[in-house]
Amino acid sequence: MPLPYYVSPEQMMKDKAEYARKGISRGKAIVAIEYRDGILLVAENPSTLLHKISEIYDRIAFAGVGKYNEFENLRVAGVRHADVKGYSYSRGDVSAKALANAYSQGLGNIFTQDIKPFEVEVLVCEVGDSNGSKNEIYHILYDGTIEDEKNYAAMGGQSDEIRRYLKDNFKDALDLAAALQLGVRALMVTQNKTLTERDLEVAVLDRNKERRKFRRIPAEVLNQLLASGTT
Amino acid sequence: MTPDAWQGAFESRSSASFVDHLRQTAPHLLPGAELEAGGGEGGKPSVPHGTTVLALRYRDGVVIAGDRQASEGYQVAHRRIEKIFKSDDLSAVGIAGAAGPAMEMARLFQTELEHYEKVEGENLSLDGKANRLGQMIRANLPMAMQGLVVVPIFAGFDDRSGVGRLFKYDVTGGRYEETDYFAQGSGGKDARDSLKKRFRRDMPKDDAVRAALEALLDAADEDLGTGGPDFQRGIYPTVKTISRSGITDLADDDVRRHLEAILSERGRN
Numbered sequence: 001m002p003l004p005y006y007v008s009p010e011q012m013m014k015d016k017a018e019y020a021r022k023g024i025s026r027g028k029a030i031v032a033i034e035y036r037d038g039i040l041l042v043a044e045n046p047s048t049l050l051h052k053i054s055e056i057y058d059r060i061a062f063a064g065v066g067k068y069n070e071f072e073n074l075r076v077a078g079v080r081h082a083d084v085k086g087y088s089y090s091r092g093d094v095s096a097k098a099l100a101n102a103y104s105q106g107l108g109n110i111f112t113q114d115i116k117p118f119e120v121e122v123l124v125c126e127v128g129d130s131n132g133s134k135n136e137i138y139h140i141l142y143d144g145t146i147e148d149e150k151n152y153a154a155m156g157g158q159s160d161e162i163r164r165y166l167k168d169n170f171k172d173a174l175d176l177a178a179a180l181q182l183g184v185r186a187l188m189v190t191q192n193k194t195l196t197e198r199d200l201e202v203a204v205l206d207r208n209k210e211r212r213k214f215r216r217i218p219a220e221v222l223n224q225l226l227a228s229g230t231t
Numbered sequence: 232m233t234p235d236a237w238q239g240a241f242e243s244r245s246s247a248s249f250v251d252h253l254r255q256t257a258p259h260l261l262p263g264a265e266l267e268a269g270g271g272e273g274g275k276p277s278v279p280h281g282t283t284v285l286a287l288r289y290r291d292g293v294v295i296a297g298d299r300q301a302s303e304g305y306q307v308a309h310r311r312i313e314k315i316f317k318s319d320d321l322s323a324v325g326i327a328g329a330a331g332p333a334m335e336m337a338r339l340f341q342t343e344l345e346h347y348e349k350v351e352g353e354n355l356s357l358d359g360k361a362n363r364l365g366q367m368i369r370a371n372l373p374m375a376m377q378g379l380v381v382v383p384i385f386a387g388f389d390d391r392s393g394v395g396r397l398f399k400y401d402v403t404g405g406r407y408e409e410t411d412y413f414a415q416g417s418g419g420k421d422a423r424d425s426l427k428k429r430f431r432r433d434m435p436k437d438d439a440v441r442a443a444l445e446a447l448l449d450a451a452d453e454d455l456g457t458g459g460p461d462f463q464r465g466i467y468p469t470v471k472t473i474s475r476s477g478i479t480d481l482a483d484d485d486v487r488r489h490l491e492a493i494l495s496e497r498g499r500n
Contacts, residue, residue, distance in 0.1 A: 055349055079349045083249055087342045088260050 016117045020142035023119030024066045029156035030123065031166065031186050032063065032149075034135050035179035038127040038205045038213065042183035045201035048219075053203045055214035057082040057094045059127050061205050065156035066120035066142075074103060074122060091211075096126030100138035100146060108144025117142050121155040127205035127213050158190040165189045176204070177225045180217075184226065197222035249346035250339065250367065262335045263374040278379065279308035281333060282456040284315065284325030285422050285446055286386040286397040287412035287430060289439035292474035293395030295323050295386040296443040298418070298451060299466050300458025301330045310458065315469045319344045320477050322360055322387030327416035329379040332371065336381055340364055357389040361398045361406055369404025384415050388473045395473060418450030418457035425449035440470055440481060444489050460490050 028044040030052060041063050043052045052071075053063045056078050064071025078099055086094045103122055111117045119142060126136040137149040152170050154162040165186045174182065180202065184195055202217040209215060217225070246252065253260050284297035297314035300307060308330070316324050316337040324340060326333035343363060348354050355363070364385050371381050386397040398406055399413045412430050414422035425446040434442070447468050451459035460467050467490065470481040 051352065054352070076350055079346065080249075080252055083342055083346045083349075084253065084257060084260070087249075087253075087339070088257070 016111060017143060020111075020117045020119050024121055024142065024155075025157045027065045027067075027156050029154060029159055029162055029187055029190075030063045030065055031162060031183045032123055032125055032137055032153045033166070033170070033174070033179045033183050034137075034151050035204075036173045036175055038207045039125045039135055039137065040176065040179045040183060041123070041125065041203050041205075042180065042187065043201040044187050044195060044199055046199050048201075051201060053201055053216075055203075055212070056099065056124070057086060058091055058211055059205065059207075059213050060094065060096050060099065061125045061203065061214050063123040063125070063155075064120055065122075067118070070118045071120045071122060074106070074118075074120065077106070078103070078124075096124045096136050096138060100124045100140060103138075103140045104144045104146040106144075107140060107142060111143040123153055123155060125205060127207045130207050154186065161190050162186045177228045180222070180225050181229075197226060247347045247350040248363075249343045250370075252346075261370075262332055262339065263371055277303060279303045279312075279330040280456065281312065281314045281327050281330045281416060282458070283414060283416040283418035283422055283447060283450045283454065284327050284384055285412065285414035285419070285426065285443060286325060286384050286409075287426060287439055287443060288395050288397065288410075288432075289436055289472075290433045291395070291436065292388045292472060293386045293397055294436075294439045294443050294470065294472050295325050295384070295397075296440075296447060296468055296470040297325050298447050298458045298468050299461075300456070302417070302456040305455065307458070310461065310464065311466055313469060315471055316341065317471070317478050318360070318385075318387075319348070319354070321354075321390060321473060322357065322385065323471055323473060323478060324364065325384045325386070325415070326381065327383065327419070328381040329374075332374055332379050333381045333383065336367055336371065336383070340367060343367075354390075356391060357387050357396060360387065361385055361396075361408075364398075365400060365404040365406040367404075368400050368402070372403060375402045382415055384413055386473060388475060390475065393475070414446060414450070416457070418447075418454035421453040421457075422446040422450040436472060440472070441489055441493065443470060444468060444486065445493055448490070448493065460487075462487070 030043040033040045041053045045052050054075055056062045062075050062078055081099060081102055082094045107118055122140050124138045128134045137153050139147045139149050139153050152166040169182055188195055197219045202222055204215055205213045206215055207213060279301040281301055282298060286293055286295040295315055299311050301309040301312040314326050318324050318341050324337050326337055380402055382400050384399050389396050397409050397413060399409055400406055412426045429442040450457045467483050467486040470486055472479050
């Protein structure tokens with residue numbers, strides 16, 4: 001039996017990370033922006049059926065970039081985690097932090113143990129109550145690295161440039177239309193075509209809603225929001 | 232990878248059921264798990280029972296209502312119990328039978344529907360919901376044999392056919408659709424008799440609400456277990472209407488107004 005080739009652990013990790021990063025950078029970007037009534041998520045996604053942004057629980061949303069089947073698996077695992085927790089304790093005990101930790105553990109394990117790492121990044125967002133608890137945005141990378149972000153977050157292809165744009169242009173307490181326009185402009189930084197409502201998937205966690213805060217914004221409404229105030 | 236490993240994706244991914252997920256990963260959380268594990272010896276446990284719930288169709292959908300009393304033998308166990316649970320935006324469950332397991336089942340059913348909606352990205356059909364509830368009642372059969380019978384009624388608006396529909400169940404999970412009205416629980420027969428006289432096809436909402444409240448009054452009149460309205464403590468029956476635009480709770484004040492009108496009319500005759 002021939003001996004397997006020796007590959008140093010550093011080299012192996014480097015190769016895996018490069019492989020995952022390459023896969024992710026090919027995909028289109030997603031931004032999350034805190035606005036007056038909660039958290040806005042904007043994805044460039046021409047499909048109206050295959051979602052990149054979705055609801056996990058009452059106050060928690062999920063967004064994924066990269067390989068669809070991989071982040072879809074993570075999404076369903078997240079829904080299960082949240083529903084089991086909410087059913088066995090109470091709805092108020094389901095938190096984004098625990099979920100983000102679970103994603104971090106899961107992705108970390110896959111990265112170190114499997115031959116092929118997941119080519120995904122995910123955002124887990126939780127909207128705060130109206131009585132002053134803070135919004136939370138967690139950004140989890142392909143190797144399990146987890147960061148909590150404030151005000152805005154970006155991931156996917158060329159997200160560094162998008163993040164730089166958001167850093168320079170973000171303002172507190174934007175209304176929905178302004179936040180959406182900021183998000184769309186940020187997504188357009190890296191390309192020279194104009195994004196219309198047909199290229200976008202948009203959802204919000206709106207703290208003024210009853211119980212389930214997640215709401216998708218349909219194309220007609222997007223159209224109006226994008227047009228408002230731009231005279 | 233074994234030759235069949237890829238098929239696993241179809242089996243696990245095709246399950247948008249929260250109950251199936253619990254059964255695989257946390258069976259101790261399912262109602263009745265202790266009984267199946269061989270516990271529950273001895274006589275019938277004495278537990279609170281929910282009494283009368285009813286549903287009837289009206290022009291825009293369906294009305295579902297219930298009294299507020301839970302009884303334990305000849306005693307009042309609880310005066311303000313809620314028996315009508317919103318299961319999602321277009322349906323509700325009215326529970327009758329052993330109150331504890333019934334409320335647990337209602338909560339599990341709510342989670343089941345929401346779980347399906349989130350995983351699949353669309354709502355179950357009303358038939359799908361009704362069948363699912365039937366399966367959950369059937370799973371409760373071991374507990375029913377020990378005396379903890381749960382027989383809910385299920386009512387909802389079917390957005391595919393555009394009408395309100397209602398279903399009754401038996402202990403084995405048998406599902407029967409009713410075309411007009413139904414009432415379940417210890418005062419169920421009295422409420423049904425009452426509804427039989429007052430029900431008309433395509434009633435406007437106010438008339439349907441009134442028929443529901445009259446039926447609950449009649450049930451409370453004839454049946455020991457069913458609680459009547461309690462004006463002193465401010466306890467009134469729960470009434471919800473389900474139509475295309477969703478579920479609406481009838482405010483206590485409106486219920487009181489209806490009840491006062493009915494009672495003053497009855498007092499005159």
